[in-house]
Amino acid sequence: MNIRFFGAGFAGLATTALIWASGVSMASEQVYGLVIHGGAGTLTRENLPAETETALRKTLADALHAGHRILAGGGRSLDAVIASVSVLEDSPLFNAGKGAVYTWEETHELDASLMDGRDLAAGAVAAVRNVRSPIELARRVMDDSPHVMLAGVGAELFAQEVGVELVENSWFDTEFRLEQLHIAKQETDPAALLNPLAVENKFGTVGAVALDKDGNLAAATSTGGTTAKRWGRVGDSPLIGAGTYADNNSCAVSATGHGEYFIRHAVAHDICARLAYQKVSLAEAAEYVVMEKLADAGGDGGVIAIDRDGNIAMPFNTEGMYRGHRLGADDPVVRIFKEE
Numbered sequence: 001m002n003i004r005f006f007g008a009g010f011a012g013l014a015t016t017a018l019i020w021a022s023g024v025s026m027a028s029e030q031v032y033g034l035v036i037h038g039g040a041g042t043l044t045r046e047n048l049p050a051e052t053e054t055a056l057r058k059t060l061a062d063a064l065h066a067g068h069r070i071l072a073g074g075g076r077s078l079d080a081v082i083a084s085v086s087v088l089e090d091s092p093l094f095n096a097g098k099g100a101v102y103t104w105e106e107t108h109e110l111d112a113s114l115m116d117g118r119d120l121a122a123g124a125v126a127a128v129r130n131v132r133s134p135i136e137l138a139r140r141v142m143d144d145s146p147h148v149m150l151a152g153v154g155a156e157l158f159a160q161e162v163g164v165e166l167v168e169n170s171w172f173d174t175e176f177r178l179e180q181l182h183i184a185k186q187e188t189d190p191a192a193l194l195n196p197l198a199v200e201n202k203f204g205t206v207g208a209v210a211l212d213k214d215g216n217l218a219a220a221t222s223t224g225g226t227t228a229k230r231w232g233r234v235g236d237s238p239l240i241g242a243g244t245y246a247d248n249n250s251c252a253v254s255a256t257g258h259g260e261y262f263i264r265h266a267v268a269h270d271i272c273a274r275l276a277y278q279k280v281s282l283a284e285a286a287e288y289v290v291m292e293k294l295a296d297a298g299g300d301g302g303v304i305a306i307d308r309d310g311n312i313a314m315p316f317n318t319e320g321m322y323r324g325h326r327l328g329a330d331d332p333v334v335r336i337f338k339e340e
Contacts, residue, residue, distance in 0.1 A: 031310035032213045033327035034067045036060065036084050038094045039204035040256050040302040043320025043336055056093055057334050060324045063087040064332045067208055072329075077210035077218035077252075078116050078139075085112075085135045085220045088206035092174045094322075095204025097133065100172045100224025102181040108172040110224055111238035112138045113149075117217030117246035124149040124238040130156055132165045135222045138238075140164055149238060172224070184228040205237055207254025209246070209306045217252040217308060219244045219268070226259070235259025241269035248308060250275040251282055256321070257301010261294060271305060282306075286313035 038060060048056075067084035071077065089097025100108040112134035113124035123142025126149060131137050140162045141150050150158055159166060205223035212218075221244045223237040236243035236259040243259065245268035246252035253268040262268075267289055274285035286305050294301070295317045302316025304323060314323050316338075324334040 030213050030215055031328055032071045032211050033306060033310055033312065033325065034064060034071060034080055034084065034208060034210045035304040035306050035312050035314065035325040036063050036067070036088070036206070036208045036323065037254060037256055037302070037304045037314070038063075038088055038206050038322030040300070040316045040318045040321035041204075042318065043322070045337060048336070052093075053336065056322060056336065059087065059091045059093055060322060060334045061332055063206075063208070064324050064326050064334070067210060068326045068332070071210060071212050074213050076214075077212040077216050078114065080210040080212065081114060081208035081218045081220035082135055082139055084208040084210075085206055085222050086133055089133055089135060089222055092176075094206050095177075095224045096206040096222040097224075098172055099174055099177065099204065101177050101204070101227040101229075103225075104181075104185075104228045104230045106178070106181065107169055108224060109229070109232070110134045110172075110222070111234060112220070112222035113238040113240060113244045114138050114142065114220035115218065115240055115244055115246040115252075116142070117219075117248040117252055120247060122148050122240045122244075124240060124244075125155045126151040126234045126238040127232055128152070128155050128159070129169045130166045131159050132167045132171065135220055137164045138220075148240065151234075152232070177224075177227070180227050205243075205256040207237075207244070207256060207304060209252040209254050209304055211252070211306050211308065211310055215248065215308060217246045217248050217306065219246040219252040219254045221254045221256075223256075236262035236267070239263060241266045243268060245269045245272050247272050247276070251285075251305050251307040253286075253303050253305045255301060255303045257294075257316075257318070258299045261297055261299025262301065265289070265294060265297065265299070267294060267303065271303065275307060282311045282313050287315050290315040291317055 063084040067080035070080040092099040115122040123138040207221040242263045243255045250272040326332040
């Protein structure tokens with residue numbers, strides 16, 4: 001017994017020595033994980049009823065589970081972010097899909113985008129009114145068309161051709177969002193009437209970023225835009241580089257906030273570019289762009305991000321941001337307020 005045990009141990013040492021000599025890594029399995037958000041803004045314990053908070057945390061946890069289940073099973077990061085965002089689109093608690101805010105004309109116009117970090121493939125839709133899941137249509141734009149973005153009526157004609165579910169615009173109605181619209185329309189400041197963001201206190205855009213077991217990154221974002229928006233206004237959410245970006249060489253980012261500022265500063269791409277060119281950490285890049293560059297310009301909001309090594313960042317310059325993450329086999333984490 002002793003001789004056999006020694007022999008096995010010697011063989012193990014020999015194998016280890018051979019691995020070291022050949023330069024083969026003995027690193028553990030590729031890290032994987034998922035980060036989600038459901039919007040940023042004036043989110044404090046005082047203005048969030050307990051029952052609403054409970055419902056929000058449950059839905060965020062459900063979205064995490066939907067995406068993480070795919071990653072844990074060896075699935076693609078792209079499928080994971082779509083699964084998570086789809087859960088949030090179907091919840092009236094968030095400003096995407098079913099809970100989308102109203103335009104000035106009391107309709108709904110929705111935007112979404114996603115990006116695959118493997119090859120920079122991307123798909124986006126803007127100002128669609130009858131597509132139940134904008135993120136699903138964005139996927140079909142990426143996979144089944146030669147384009148990156150489709151908008152308005154044309155996007156919906158494409159949706160009909162590829163079999164994406166269409167619904168009446170009234171399907172997105174909620175009493176809470178209609179009340180928000182009425183409050184916004186009572187604003188007497190002319191500047192605020194032209195820029196409803198001035199009276200908005202929460203940006204409910206949803207998004208997800210993921211890293212899968214193959215080391216591939218992906219990002220997805222979906223939104224109903226801003227309350228009382230006019231003239232076909234489109235924010236950063238469907239714009240690759242502004243509200244969404246993913247590149248296996250750096251990171252994946254999804255943003256939420258004052259879209260005009262995220263567009264002007266190409267926030268999502270800027271964060272990834274700082275990793276690629278300046279070789280700074282994800283935390284440093286995201287913190288600088290959101291807490292200094294964006295804030296100094298007057299832009300409110302936040303981002304979620306994950307890099308190719310599984311590091312995550314969730315900075316925001318507002319009072320709160322609906323957010324959560326689950327890395328590998330760790331338990332899911334859901335947060336709302338700044339102090340969490």
